[in-house]
Amino acid sequence: MTAIQPHQKAKALKPGSRRPAKELCSECGLCDTHYIHYVKDACAFLNQQVAELEEQTHGRSRQLDQPDDVYFGVHDSMMAARRTEPIEGAQWTGIVSTIAIEMLNRGLVEGVIVCAKHRGGSLPTAARDCPHPGRNPSGTGE
Numbered sequence: 001m002t003a004i005q006p007h008q009k010a011k012a013l014k015p016g017s018r019r020p021a022k023e024l025c026s027e028c029g030l031c032d033t034h035y036i037h038y039v040k041d042a043c044a045f046l047n048q049q050v051a052e053l054e055e056q057t058h059g060r061s062r063q064l065d066q067p068d069d070v071y072f073g074v075h076d077s078m079m080a081a082r083r084t085e086p087i088e089g090a091q092w093t094g095i096v097s098t099i100a101i102e103m104l105n106r107g108l109v110e111g112v113i114v115c116a117k118h119r120g121g122s123l124p125t126a127a128r129d130c131p132h133p134g135r136n137p138s139g140t141g142e
C-alpha cells in the first residue's frame with residue numbers, strides 16, 4: 001500500500017467566484033475545497049496533461065482512432081451492469097457504490113472518491129470505510 005502524504009491547503013473560492021479556468025471551467029468542485037492549492041497542476045483546463053497522466057496510470061494514452069477510447073478513455077473492456085435490488089436514493093441502481101463498497105470491504109483499495117452533499121452542491125470526499133454495509137459510502141447517489 002502507498003502511504004498517504006499530508007496535503008497542502010489554501011482558502012477555497014467563495015461560491016459564485018470566477019474560477020481559474022474561466023469560461024472553460026466544468027465546475028468540477030476542486031476550487032470549492034482547500035485543495036485549490038493544487039489547481040495549477042490539477043485543473044485539466046489549465047494544465048493539459050491528459051495524455052501523460054494516461055500513460056503514467058494505464059501504460060498507454062487513449063487511441064484517437066478508437067471512438068470508445070476517445071469518449072470513455074483508456075480501457076481494456078466494457079460491460080453493462082445494474083443492481084437487481086436498487087439502493088434507495090441511488091442515482092440509478094447503486095452499482096458503482098456497490099462495487100466501491102466491495103473494494104473497500106475487501107481491502108482492494110485504500111479509499112474511494114465520492115460526492116458528498118455540501119452547501120447545495122457537491123464536494124469530492126475520500127471515503128475510507130462504509131459504516132452502513134449495503135448503502136453507499138457517502139449517503140448520496142452513485
Ligand code: SF4
Binds near residue numbers: 032042
Ligand atoms: S479545478 Fe475544477 S473548479 Fe477549478 S477551474 Fe478547473 S474545472 Fe473549474
